[in-house]
Amino acid sequence: LIDSNALEKDKKQLFEGYYKELDDDLETKNFKLLFNFYIKYDLREKILDELVKHFCSDEEIYANLYLNPNELKDMYEANMLIGSHSKTHPNFLKISKEQEEIELFDSFKELENFSQKIKIFSYPYGDFSPYSKELLSKNNCDFAFTSIVNSKDINKKDLKENYYTLPRYDCNIFPFGKASKG
Template identity: 50%
Template sequence: MKIIMYHYIREKVKKIPNFRYLHIENFKKQLDFFEKEFGFVNLEEFLFLKENPLFCNKLKNKILLTFDDGLKDHYNYVFNELTKRKLFGIFFVPTRIFKQKKALDVHRIHYLLGKMGGGILLNTAYNIIKPSMLKRSSLKLFKNYYQELDDDKSTKDFKLLFNYFIKPEYKEKILDQVITNFWNDDEIFDNLYLSKNELKTMSDNGMLIASHSFTHLSFKTLNIYNQKYELKSSINFLNSFIKPPIQIFSYPYGESTSYAKRWLKKYNFDFAFSSIPSKDINYKDLINNPFALHRYDCNEFIYGKANYG
C-alpha cells in the first residue's frame, strides 16, 4: 500500500509568485495516473486493516490518499473531485485553527516566502533574534534538513530557523514581528482553513477527519508533556463534533517520536502517519509499528511537482 501526502491544492494565485502548491489540474492528472497504474484503497478496505492487518497483502500497490493541515483547498477543490470519482481521503486537521483567528506559523512562513522569498526575510529575522532564543542542540541536529527540497538556500534557511532552531516559546512572537514588515495576519488567515461545518459535511460524505496536533509544531522540538497536550487537546476537540470509525494521527512535519507513540497508545489511536523516509506499507508495518506509518509526498510521482504563484 502506498500512502500519498498532499498539502496545498488550488488554482494559481498571482499575488504570491513564489508560493508552492499543486495545481488542481495536475492533481486530477495524478489521480488518473494512480487509477491506471495502481488503483485506490476504499474506505471499507482501510477500516478493515484495523482488525486484520494481514489484509494489507491484498492491497499491494493500491493508493491511500491523505491531506494535511485542514486547508480550505481541501473543501473547495479536493472534496468535490474525490466525491465525483467515488474515492475517499483522510484529512488531518491542526485544531488551533478553530481556537484562534490567526494562521498557524507553518502557513505564515509559507505565505511570507511565497510573497517575499527567503533573503529579505532572513535578514529581518536575524535583526530580531537574540542568541538566547536559539536551541543550540537543534543547530547541529537539524542542519541538513530540507536538503532534498529544490528551494534556494535562503528559503531553506528561513524554514530551518523557524521550524527547528528557534525555541518554541519565542517562535510565534518573532514571526509576528516579521509579518508586520511584509503582510497582514488577517489577510493570510482569511479563507485559508476549513470550517467545522465543512469538516462535518466531508465526514458525512465518506471522508475521514483526523488529528494533526493542536499547533502543528514539530514533536521533535517538544517535551513529553507538550506532546501529550498536542494530541489530547486535538482529538478531544475533533471528537466533540465528529465521531470517526477509526482514530488516526499525522505527525507535523512527518516526524514521529517515542513519547508521542506512548500517548497515541494511551489515547486509543489506531494508526499514526509519518513521512520520513517514504516507503510502501505492508502488514508487518501495521503490526510492528502502527504509530509510524510512512507516506510518500505527492511530488515523488508524475504530475505531483509544485507549481509556483
C-alpha cells in the same frame, strides 16, 4: 527581528541534508530551515507574532492556509478520513510529556464531530517523542504517520507491527502540495 542569540547553532549539520532535498524555492527553503530548526524553540511564537504584525493578519493566515470547519465537513461527507495533526503543531521532541498529552487530547476533541471508525494522527514535523506511542494509545488512536522513515506504500505488516510509525509521503511531492508564499 532575529539576532544570533536566538539561534540554535548545533542544528545546521543535522538538518542541512534534509532541506537540500526539498523542492522549494530558495526563500521558502531558507525560511523553513531557519524557523523550524535554527531558532530557539521558546522564541518561535514571539517571532511569528512579530512577522504577522508586520506582513499580514491572523485572518489572512486562517483564510488562506488552513481548512475551516465547513471545508472539513465537506471532506468528511466525501468519505475522506480526517485525522489529527496536533492542536498547535509543536515539535514533540521540544515539549514536555504533559504538553504533548494536552496537544493530543485537545486535537482529538476538536475532531469529535467527525466520528469515524478509525482514529488517525500525523506527527507534526514528522517526528515523535519517547512518549508519543503511549499517549496515542491512551487516546485510543488506531494509526499514526511519520515522515522520519522512508516514504513508501504501507503494507499489512506495517499495519500490524508499526501502527504508530506508519510512513507518510511528504506533501511537497504532490501537485499543489508544496509550500508557497500565498
